[in-house]
Amino acid sequence: MKIAVIGYSGSGKSTFARTLGKKLNIPVLHLDTVQFTAGWQERNLNEGQEIVKQFMQQNKNWIIDGNYKKFFRAERLQQADKIVFFNFPALKCVYQALCRYFKYRGTTRADMADGCNEKFDYEFFKWIIKDSRTPERKNVYKEICARYPEKILICRNKKERELSEKMILCDYK
Numbered sequence: 001m002k003i004a005v006i007g008y009s010g011s012g013k014s015t016f017a018r019t020l021g022k023k024l025n026i027p028v029l030h031l032d033t034v035q036f037t038a039g040w041q042e043r044n045l046n047e048g049q050e051i052v053k054q055f056m057q058q059n060k061n062w063i064i065d066g067n068y069k070k071f072f073r074a075e076r077l078q079q080a081d082k083i084v085f086f087n088f089p090a091l092k093c094v095y096q097a098l099c100r101y102f103k104y105r106g107t108t109r110a111d112m113a114d115g116c117n118e119k120f121d122y123e124f125f126k127w128i129i130k131d132s133r134t135p136e137r138k139n140v141y142k143e144i145c146a147r148y149p150e151k152i153l154i155c156r157n158k159k160e161r162e163l164s165e166k167m168i169l170c171d172y173k
Contacts, residue, residue, distance in 0.1 A: 007086025031066025
């Protein structure tokens with residue numbers, strides 16, 4: 001099974017992908033680990049694309065967590081058996097990102113590149129609340145939902161996230 005996990009920052013995409021990967025014994029690629037290298041430096045585009053390309057080619061089953069268009073988003077969505085869209089409200093995403101910050105501050109989460117210590121600053125707050133939710137960006141998600149209605153699972157809250165996980169686990173068996 002191939003699963004693409006997309007959605008807003010702070011909504012729980014990485015945690016969902018990691019948990020599901022463990023339960024299904026499927027390799028997980030967190031695109032933030034491809035985008036960034038130590039110290040939050042951006043990776044060379046060609047190098048990042050090669051990492052994603054190899055991951056997709058080498059694994060019959062995969063879970064890929066992230067939105068990055070430049071990392072073969074169209075191909076990921078087309079190949080995916082399921083697309084899980086985390087569409088949590090902005091304030092819930094801020095709350096979860098703050099909780100994550102206090103849990104991991106000074107350390108690097110497993111779903112981040114080595115040397116990318118957890119941070120929560122004004123720019124990230126603004127990204128969650130405003131910049132990632134422009135009409136243009138919202139339209140990207142609407143287009144994805146319209147294009148793949150048969151394989152999209154939308155999670156707007158914890159209950160829908162749990163239901164999506166159960167549906168995928170049932171489909172995989």
